């Protein structure tokens with residue numbers, strides 16, 4: 001396959017080629033069943049095996065303890081913004097580190113008061129709170145919510161917030177990119193389309209004390225309760241069978257490369273190469289504060305929008321796609337998720353080096 005682009009899209013985006021090849025090979029006749037996986041009922045032993053194995057692979061990657069379980073829902077990360085206060089209660093504390101955090105806060109505020117305990121807004125979300133400032137943030141609240149990787153601004157937490165209230169994290173854009181101690185969280189959630197699969201499936205790792213017994217208001221719709229989906233093994237309504245299949249294969253691909261620690265090392269090497277190149281060339285300025293730099297989304301700027309346009313045009317010519325910054329912040333951004341190869345980043349760095357005098 002030689003005509004694939006160097007794909008730096010923010011999401012949906014590049015998936016491991018071997019996974020796509022398996023999808024292609026199995027699309028018409030899944031495991032000799034005589035039909036496609038997307039043509040069969042979700043209530044079959046065949047699909048049951050797919051969902052059970054997908055859960056197992058994610059559990060194995062994160063070494064999910066018995067206290068927690070993996071679920072596959074729909075509605076994206078965005079539906080979780082609403083489900084969190086419905087299930088954990090109103091009055092949660094939020095760390096606001098960008099667009100997605102703000103969206104989570106906005107949604108929670110419809111239901112009741114929230115406490116915004118940190119906001120990076122005044123420095124255009126270039127920085128994150130320090131680890132030792134977190135402890136005081138979640139006193140007497142039902143939960144503390146944060147976004148581990150800020151897809152649009154290019155910042156990433158490089159520590160787990162230490163708190164004594166239930167910790168909730170939107171890991172949409174760095175899910176399965178590095179090891180995480182799941183036991184420290186009551187809920188981790190991620191829209192799959194950044195790092196883990198196609199759009200249309202949301203992966204949750206949730207504490208069973210939350211998922212196995214709903215304790216919220218009686219007017220919460222059944223479908224909005226974690227308990228409903230947990231007790232039906234993520235099949236209260238028809239799940240995204242295709243998406244779950246692909247997520248399982250992506251998780252297996254990460255396992256085959258050695259697991260999350262190896263994936264983190266691989267991602268670190270790519271990030272070091274790209275940030276190193278940006279730092280060494282006067283033409284480019286990395287946007288995020290150094291200690292908060294994301295290993296997933298690298299944001300940078302040039303002196304003028306015109307210069308950026310010239311670079312974007314040359315990128316296009318070289319088959320390098322997806323490096324235009326998010327429409328809300330401008331500049332340039334390269335998303336270097338798990339499935340982006342070191343050689344893709346090398347091609348990007350070559351472009352940046354060649355174009356530094358534009």
Ligand SMILES: *Cc1c(COP(=O)(O)O)cnc(C)c1O
Nearest residue numbers: 076077078100151170172173191
């Ligand atoms: C993309 C993204 C979202 C939105 O995900 P949907 O699946 O579209 O709801 C939320 N949070 C983060 C961190 C993201 O990167």
